[in-house]
Each structure stands twice: as C-alpha cells, then as structure tokens.
Amino acid sequence: MALIEIRDLTKEYRLANLVTPVLERVGFSVDEGEFLSIIGPSGSGKTTLLNLLGGLDREYTGSLKIADKEMKALSDRRISTLRNRTIGFIFQSFHLLEHLTCVENVMLPYFFAGRPTKEAQARAHELLGKVGVADKAEVRPIYISGGQKQRVAIARALIMQPKLLLCDEPTGNLDRETGAQIVDLFRELNKDLGVTVLVVTHDERLSRVAPRILRLADRRIEDTRTAAEDRVPDVSSTSSVPPAGGADA
Amino acid sequence: MTLVGLTRVVGQNIWRNSTSLSISAIGIAAGIALFGLFLALVEQVRNVVEGDIVPIDQVEVIPLSSDLQRLAGSLFGEDTFGLSDDDVRTISRIPGVVEVLPRMNYKFSGVSYGGKALVGSEIRVETIADGIPPEQVAEELINPPVPFEDRRPLQSNRRCRFDTDCPRGEYCEVRFDGPPAPELADTDPLTIRRYRACALPVPTLLSRYLLEFYNTVFAPGHGYVQLNEGLLRVAEKELQFTTRLGDSFMGPQVVRWRQRNVRMQITGVSEKSMDLGVTFPIEYVRDWNDEYAGTKGAARYSSVSVRAASKEDVSDVIRLVREKGFDIKSRIAEQVSSMVEVLGIILLIISLIVITIAGFNIMHTFLMLVLERRREIGLFRAIGATRANIRNVFLLEAAFIGLLSGVLGLLLAYSSSLVFDTMLITQVPQFPYKPATFFDFRPWIVATAIGFAVVFTVVGAFLPSLRAARLDPVRALQ
Ligand SMILES: Nc1ncnc2c1ncn2[C@@H]1O[C@H](COP(=O)(O)OP(=O)(O)OP(=O)(O)O)[C@@H](O)[C@H]1O
Ligand SMILES: [Mg+2]
Numbered sequence: 001m002a003l004i005e006i007r008d009l010t011k012e013y014r015l016a017n018l019v020t021p022v023l024e025r026v027g028f029s030v031d032e033g034e035f036l037s038i039i040g041p042s043g044s045g046k047t048t049l050l051n052l053l054g055g056l057d058r059e060y061t062g063s064l065k066i067a068d069k070e071m072k073a074l075s076d077r078r079i080s081t082l083r084n085r086t087i088g089f090i091f092q093s094f095h096l097l098e099h100l101t102c103v104e105n106v107m108l109p110y111f112f113a114g115r116p117t118k119e120a121q122a123r124a125h126e127l128l129g130k131v132g133v134a135d136k137a138e139v140r141p142i143y144i145s146g147g148q149k150q151r152v153a154i155a156r157a158l159i160m161q162p163k164l165l166l167c168d169e170p171t172g173n174l175d176r177e178t179g180a181q182i183v184d185l186f187r188e189l190n191k192d193l194g195v196t197v198l199v200v201t202h203d204e205r206l207s208r209v210a211p212r213i214l215r216l217a218d219r220r221i222e223d224t225r226t227a228a229e230d231r232v233p234d235v236s237s238t239s240s241v242p243p244a245g246g247a248d249a
Numbered sequence: 250m251t252l253v254g255l256t257r258v259v260g261q262n263i264w265r266n267s268t269s270l271s272i273s274a275i276g277i278a279a280g281i282a283l284f285g286l287f288l289a290l291v292e293q294v295r296n297v298v299e300g301d302i303v304p305i306d307q308v309e310v311i312p313l314s315s316d317l318q319r320l321a322g323s324l325f326g327e328d329t330f331g332l333s334d335d336d337v338r339t340i341s342r343i344p345g346v347v348e349v350l351p352r353m354n355y356k357f358s359g360v361s362y363g364g365k366a367l368v369g370s371e372i373r374v375e376t377i378a379d380g381i382p383p384e385q386v387a388e389e390l391i392n393p394p395v396p397f398e399d400r401r402p403l404q405s406n407r408r409c410r411f412d413t414d415c416p417r418g419e420y421c422e423v424r425f426d427g428p429p430a431p432e433l434a435d436t437d438p439l440t441i442r443r444y445r446a447c448a449l450p451v452p453t454l455l456s457r458y459l460l461e462f463y464n465t466v467f468a469p470g471h472g473y474v475q476l477n478e479g480l481l482r483v484a485e486k487e488l489q490f491t492t493r494l495g496d497s498f499m500g501p502q503v504v505r506w507r508q509r510n511v512r513m514q515i516t517g518v519s520e521k522s523m524d525l526g527v528t529f530p531i532e533y534v535r536d537w538n539d540e541y542a543g544t545k546g547a548a549r550y551s552s553v554s555v556r557a558a559s560k561e562d563v564s565d566v567i568r569l570v571r572e573k574g575f576d577i578k579s580r581i582a583e584q585v586s587s588m589v590e591v592l593g594i595i596l597l598i599i600s601l602i603v604i605t606i607a608g609f610n611i612m613h614t615f616l617m618l619v620l621e622r623r624r625e626i627g628l629f630r631a632i633g634a635t636r637a638n639i640r641n642v643f644l645l646e647a648a649f650i651g652l653l654s655g656v657l658g659l660l661l662a663y664s665s666s667l668v669f670d671t672m673l674i675t676q677v678p679q680f681p682y683k684p685a686t687f688f689d690f691r692p693w694i695v696a697t698a699i700g701f702a703v704v705f706t707v708v709g710a711f712l713p714s715l716r717a718a719r720l721d722p723v724r725a726l727q
C-alpha cells in the first residue's frame with residue numbers, strides 16, 4: 001500500500017494580487033520503506049512540497065493522501081494526531097528549544113500525544129543512544145555542536161515511531177564530514193526501522209545514496225522511478241544531476 | 250495532551266520568561282493589593298458601624314411629622330403630637346418586632362455639673378436626656394450600685410435644711426408647690442411655696458457611646474480620668490452629679506428663682522440609653538416635664554425604639570411601621586453605611602481601573618511572547634500540537650501568573666494593612682470606636698481577589714493565545 005499518494009496536485013501562493021504557481025498537476029506515490037531524495041534549484045518548491053506532505057500547509061487543489069487520508073479533509077485534531085504519530089520532521093535549522101535539555105527536547109512530541117511521560121523518558125534516552133549522543137541527554141542544545149543538534153532533532157522526530165520522516169535540507173547547516181554521518185544515519189534508520197525517508201537536499205552525496213530521486217523544476221516533478229520504468233533502467237542518470245543552485249561547497 | 254505535559258511546558262515557559270512575566274504580574278498584584286485592601290477596609294468599617302456604634306437591628310419609630318397634625322393639636326389645646334400607649338401597642342404587634350421601648354424626651358432644659366470627686370475637676374454641660382420604662386433595662390444591668398427604677402416611693406421625704414439632716418443615701422432637695430413653671434406669668438410668686446425635703450438621687454444610665462466619647466475625646470483632651478464599666482459599679486458616691494432643672498447655657502428658660510437642683514446617680518451603661526445624653530426612669534421625666542413644660546407635654550412618648558428579630562427583618566418592619574402611619578427616624582448606622590458603601594464603590598472602581606490597565610499590560614506581554622515564540626509554536630504544531638493545545642499553553646500560563654500575582658497582591662495588601670494599622674494606632678489620636686485594626690480580610694475577600702487576578706490575567710492573555718493558535722505553522726517555522 002502506498003504511504004503517499006499524490007494526484008493532480010496543484011499549489012500556488014497568493015499574496016494580494018501576486019500569484020506564484022509552484023506545483024502544477026503533479027502526481028507520484030511513495031511506498032512504505034522507500035528512501036527518496038528531492039532535488040531541484042532554489043525556489044523550485046521543495047520546501048513547499050514537504051510542507052504539503054507534512055500537513056503543515058493544506059491549501060492545495062488536487063489530491064494528497066498520507067496513509068490513505070486526504071490531508072485537506074482532516075480536522076485540526078486529526079491532522080495534529082497524524083503529524084504527531086505518523087510523520088517526523090527534521091529541519092535544516094534543527095528547531096531545538098534552548099531552554100530544555102536534549103532529552104526533554106526529544107520527549108516533546110509525547111506531551112502532545114497524551115501518553116505517560118515515564119515511558120517517554122526511557123524511549124528518549126534509548127533514541128539518543130541510537131543516534132549517538134547519549135552523553136548529551138542532560139545538556140541544553142546551546143552547548144552542543146551542529147551535528148549533535150541534528151542528531152537530537154532526529155531522535156525527536158523518531159520518538160513517536162513515525163512511518164514517514166520528512167527532512168528539509170538536514171545537512172545544510174553542517175560541514176561535509178558531519179553531513180555524511182547524518183546521511184549514513186538516515187540510511188541506517190531506513191534499513192533497520194523501515195522508516196520511509198524523504199530528504200530535500202542540495203547535497204549531491206545525499207541525493208546519490210537515494211535509490212529514488214524526485215527532481216523539481218518548472219512546476220513539474222521528474223521522478224527517477226517513472227523515468228526508469230519508461231526508459232531502459234539507467235542507474236547512472238541519477239548521478240548526472242547537475243548541482244542545484246546554492247549547493248554545498 | 251496530558252495535563253502533566255501541559256503543566257510541564259507551561260512551567261518551563263514561565264521560568265524562561267520570568268522577567269517579563271513578573272513585570273506584568275506586578276501590575277496585577279498592585280491592582281489586587283488595592284482591591285483587597287479596599288474591600289477589607291470597607292468590611293471593617295461596616296463591622297464597626299453596624300456592630301458597635303448602632304445596632305443595625307434597631308429602628309426608632311417617631312410620629313408622622315405633618316404640620317396639619319401639629320396645627321390640630323394646638324387648636325384643641327392639647328398636644329396630640331407624640332405616641333400614645335395605644336400606638337406603642339400597635340407597634341409592638343407588628344410582625345418581626347421583638348421589643349419596643351417607648352422613650353420620652355426632656356421637654357425643657359437643664360444644666361448638669363459634677364464629677365470633681367471622680368475626674369478631678371468640675372464638668373458643666375447642657376443636659377440632654379430622656380426617660381424609658383426602667384423595668385425594660387432591669388436585667389441588663391449587672392450588679393448596679395443602685396437599681397434603675399423610680400426610687401421616690403422609697404425615699405423619706407423628711408423636711409430638711411442640709412443633706413446631713415437626711416437618712417443615709419438621701420440628699421436635701423428643693424421643691425415647689427403651685428402651677429407648672431410655664432404658667433407662672435399670672436401667678437403671684439409669693440403664693441408659691443418653696444420647701445426642702447429629703448430625696449434619693451435619680452438613677453441615671455449612660456450610653457456606651459457616651460462613655461466611649463468621654464474616654465477617647467473628652468477625657469484625654471482635658472486630662473481627666475478614664476472611666477470603665479467596672480469603675481462605674483464601685484464608685485457610687487463619686488458618680489453623682491447635679492442637674493439644675495430649667496437652666497440653660499443658651500439663656501435661662503425659666504425664671505431663676507423657679508429653677509431647682511436635682512441630684513443624679515449614675516448607675517450603669519446600657520444599650521438602651523440615648524446615644525449622646527443620659528437616660529432616666531420615665532416616671533421622673535414625665536413629672537419634670539409636667540413641672541417645667543406644662544401638662545400637655547407629659548402624656549405622650551416622643552419615640553419608640555423597636556428591635557427587630559434580625560437584621561434581615563428590619564426592612565419589613567420599617568415598611569409595616571410606615572403603613573401603620575408612623576415614621577422612622579433616619580438612622581446614623583444607615584447613613585454611615587451608605588457613605589461607606591459609596592466610598593467603597595469608588596475605591597473598588599479605582600482598583601478595578603488599575604487591574605484593567607494591568608490586564609492590558611498582560612495582553613501586551615503575551616503578544617510579545619507569542620511573537621517571541623513563533624518558531625516554537627510552529628515546531629509544536631509540526632510535532633502534533635493542536636490549535637487548542639497551543640491556546641491552552643498560553644491560557645494556563647496566564648492562569649498561573651494570575652494566581653501568583655493574586656497571592657502576591659494579597660500578601661502586599663496584608664502587609665500594608667499592618668503598616669497602616671500601626672501608623673493609625675500610633676499617629677492618630679484616639680476617637681470613639683477606634684478599632685484595633687482597620688481591615689478585615691474575610692475569606693470571601695481573599696477568594697474574590699485571587700479569582701479576579703486569575704480572570705483578568707486569563708482575559709488579558711485570551712486574544713494573544715488565539716493569535717498563537719491561529720499562527721500558520723509554515724510561516725511560524727520560517
Ligand atoms: N509563504 C509563501 N508565500 C508566498 N510565496 C512563497 C511562500 N513560500 C515560498 N514561496 C514561493 O514559492 C516558491 C517555492 O519556494 P520554496 O521555499 O518551496 O522553494 P525551495 O525549493 O525550498 O527553495 P530553496 O532551495 O531555496 O529552499 C518560491 O518562488 C517562493 O518565493
Ligand atoms: Mg527550501
């Protein structure tokens with residue numbers, strides 16, 4: 001069963017009289033357990049697509065279903081539950097709360113789930129261990145490095161055991177070496193836990209490790225899977241993607 | 250969202266923004282302090298006025314003062330102004346009335362002097378007095394030096410020239426035969442017989458108010474000894490004074506030779522005595538009125554003190570009394586109470602204005618907080634917070650602040666009440682019914698103050714919390 005099902009999705013921003021079309025009648029689907037990267041030049045709508053997939057932005061036409069639920073039809077309560085249980089977000093700028101310790105940051109989604117906090121604490125510590133920052137549990141995020149921050153953020157995204165991990169340029173604020181480690185972590189999570197991972201990236205290396213790539217340009221989405229189905233399977237085509245604007249050094 | 254989780258997030262938020270929150274909390278606290286202080290002040294003033302100064306369950310019934318009635322009275326040569334025994338019976342039958350006490354005023358003037366033995370110097374005052382049926386105060390007086398009653402049947406009436414000619418306890422009194430003093434004009438003074446006879450002093454009651462007034466204003470001002478009820482019981486001889494009937498500071502009412510001295514004996518303090526004057530057994534007043542104001546003044550009562558079963562019955566009693574054709578003397582307690590009430594309302598409005606301003610301040614602070622926490626709100630939404638969750642975080646935060654500032658405000662009010670009390674006790678001279686404290690922090694005041702603090706803070710934070718809940722998560726995260 002497809003975890004993500006998109007058909008005829010059209011998205012445009014309206015600011016007073018200014019209409020910015022971003023996506024026009026795009027369609028694709030993603031199965032559970034896939035690993036995708038989303039690439040495209042700056043301003044092509046990668047973040048927009050991710051916000052739509054995460055249910056943060058529900059102003060669209062066409063159809064967008066996550067776990068068989070049409071996003072714009074859900075009540076605030078149900079969409080919040082979906083974001084809480086089914087989806088995990090990872091941002092370029094981490095969005096950790098600086099007045100809380102790392103373990104408290106990781107536990108946050110539990111507060112909105114209405115589950116006992118004892119269980120949350122145990123899981124948070126376990127996850128911090130899994131992402132390799134167990135020793136920073138009681139430290140506040142201002143005292144740790146960028147890579148460590150992103151690991152804490154990943155642990156937070158995983159604590160509710162989501163099916164879908166949406167990552168918007170997760171390595172954008174990290175150096176190459178650290179970025180590579182985070183990329184490896186994603187692959188591991190995808191393999192070990194079966195989490196479906198969608199990564200928006202400018203990082204060639206990250207896009208290269210993904211077996212499937214969505215390339216955004218001119219309001220359309222080019223999908224390597226459909227491309228591969230259409231033409232002769234050509235794995236090397238993914239690596240010949242030209243570096244998108246503002247790519248990492 | 251669990252309450253534990255919510256409380257935790259809220260607690261962390263308050264801790265984090267403690268500076269800006271405490272600044273706006275101080276505003277609420279100041280308003281609540283004023284609010285509590287004013288309420289406690291008004292409450293205490295009401296306690297004193299209604300409890301001590303004039304019992305609120307009493308009213309004084311007087312004749313309906315219509316000029317027509319007076320005119321009729323003078324035409325028929327008889328004073329129909331006043332209340333008859335029938336009237337007293339009518340009043341006593343009104344439902345809710347538990348006690349009626351007819352009173353008869355002095356209808357002439359007198360000057361009293363005495364007190365040298367007790368306070369060290371002679372006091373002279375214009376006499377203000379009335380009479381009441383003595384049997385109605387009998388049980389109220391504990392162990393009086395002389396019983397409060399008409400003592401004339403007991404006295405010897407032996408002819409005398411000096412006090413020493415009389416039996417123990419009596420004095421030598423001047424008496425006149427002949428017509429009442431106002432009808433002397435067509436009488437030859439030489440036909441009026443003047444003689445002396447032994448008499449017992451007239452039992453006299455003081456009011457608690459008069460005693461308080463003497464002790465707090467008069468005695469300290471003149472350096473006289475203070476009196477208490479215990480002293481009144483033991484100092485029998487010293488508690489005598491003399492009244493010159495028919496005399497007055499405003500110019501004599503009756504020709505000098507027809508005036509005479511009567512000796513009085515203070516025998517106790519009573520609720521039933523008139524406030525600013527002394528009270529005698531009614532038989533004496535009736536006879537003195539005969540002697541110095543003529544017969545027509547003597548037959549009727551000037552008013553009837555009525556006690557209702559309870560404070561709540563008073564208004565019904567007043568209505569029924571009016572229906573029966575009598576009037577009610579306006580009561581000091583009511584006048585003071587309504588003044589206190591007006592003052593209280595003004596003070597409350599002031600404190601409410603302060604609290605409202607503080608509420609706007611809270612609103613401003615919370616709007617700033619929402620702005621400051623935009624990204625955090627966006628993140629909360631991304632990890633599963635509903636709009637209601639976001640709103641509740643802010644509202645609970647506000648309620649917490651409200652509770653804290655309410656408690657703080659009350660502590661502030663209480664400590665300033667202690668300061669005011671000390672200042673008023675040490676700096677302000679004694680005055681009648683000056684209480685030990687000027688504030689009464691009733692439980693309902695505490696509850697109301699804290700409730701107001703919470704309500705105003707939550708109301709102030711309501712708009713900002715809605716704004717936070719409606720934030721577009723995408724924009725908030727940018
Ligand atoms: N909130 C918004 N209101 C109006 N227009 C917007 C808004 N957000 C994005 N856009 C516009 O939509 C288009 C797509 O923006 P988006 O942020 O999705 O691009 P992106 O692919 O993520 O770019 P980048 O690689 O720089 O992050 C851009 O032209 C942008 O100006
Ligand atoms: Mg982007």
